Amino acid sequence: MIQLNSIKKVFNAGKPNEFIAVDNVSLLIETEKITVLRGPSGSGKTTLLSIIGCMSRPTSGRMNIFGRELTSLPERFLTEIRRKTFGFVFQQFNLIKGITVLENIMLPAYPVGEKYSLLRKRAMSLLDIFNLSGKVNSKVEWLSGGEAQRTAIARALINDPSIIIADEPTAHLDTRLSYEFMAYMKDLKAQGKTIIIASHDPIVCDAPVIDRIINIRDGKIAEQWL
Numbered sequence: 556m557i558q559l560n561s562i563k564k565v566f567n568a569g570k571p572n573e574f575i576a577v578d579n580v581s582l583l584i585e586t587e588k589i590t591v592l593r594g595p596s597g598s599g600k601t602t603l604l605s606i607i608g609c610m611s612r613p614t615s616g617r618m619n620i621f622g623r624e625l626t627s628l629p630e631r632f633l634t635e636i637r638r639k640t641f642g643f644v645f646q647q648f649n650l651i652k653g654i655t656v657l658e659n660i661m662l663p664a665y666p667v668g669e670k671y672s673l674l675r676k677r678a679m680s681l682l683d684i685f686n687l688s689g690k691v692n693s694k695v696e697w698l699s700g701g702e703a704q705r706t707a708i709a710r711a712l713i714n715d716p717s718i719i720i721a722d723e724p725t726a727h728l729d730t731r732l733s734y735e736f737m738a739y740m741k742d743l744k745a746q747g748k749t750i751i752i753a754s755h756d757p758i759v760c761d762a763p764v765i766d767r768i769i770n771i772r773d774g775k776i777a778e779q780w781l
């Protein structure tokens with residue numbers, strides 16, 4: 556269970572351009588389900604995702620993941636938790652140009668300090684699952700949209716995270732690839748992953764595999780349903 560209690564994120568606090576991006580959000584997100592944060596541009600989805608994924612700290616409020624209170628932990632613990640617990644898929648996929656598909660996939664695992672041969676083996680099996688074996692040594696700039704998408708998902712899985720966070724993952728995908736993305740999410744849910752997606756794409760929001768949609772507006776939860 557991911558539990559958010561009165562989470563608030565204020566940018567430029569105390570300045571004339573002070574802005575409340577997340578306003579007093581309290582939420583329970585169930586594990587092994589797919590939850591979608593839906594809201595218009597600027598509603599605070601990315602900010603909330605980055606707090607849940609321990610990439611940024613809330614200005615106030617508390618967050619508890621798998622029974623562990625995280626908001627008060629020092630940065631070095633948060634970094635560790637972020638690496639082991641979360642896999643991230645970004646809107647632009649954020650693949651690193653100039654290095655290969657294999658190197659991109661292994662990248663998030665380097666700080667964990669695992670033996671290179673074991674890591675490479677795991678990366679190769681992910682490449683196999685995502686039908687990218689033929690692209691191991693290709694530079695990512697030469698990948699098609701679908702290959703880049705699958706590389707981004709494989710990279711998110713390299714540390715075997717229990718929670719996958721995807722921020723507008725279909726924003727740059729055509730209809731076919733967007734449905735394909737949701738099919739991958741369905742498989743990952745079946746494997747017991749918890750998936751949180753920020754999106755306003757109907758292909759994501761109307762997918763039968765979605766367990767819950769949380770509507771966000773002006774940094775607040777507008778309504779939610781199962």
Ligand SMILES: Nc1ncnc2c1ncn2[C@@H]1O[C@H](COP(=O)(O)OP(=O)(O)OP(=O)(O)O)[C@@H](O)[C@H]1O
Nearest residue numbers: 566567574576594595596597598599600601602603
């Ligand atoms: N570092 C920052 N400093 C100041 N304001 C910020 C900062 N980051 C985000 N914001 C503001 O907070 C609001 C919420 O941004 P956020 O990126 O969370 O929205 P979003 O719902 O994800 O939007 P989109 O769908 O366009 O990605 C926006 O108005 C944004 O300009």
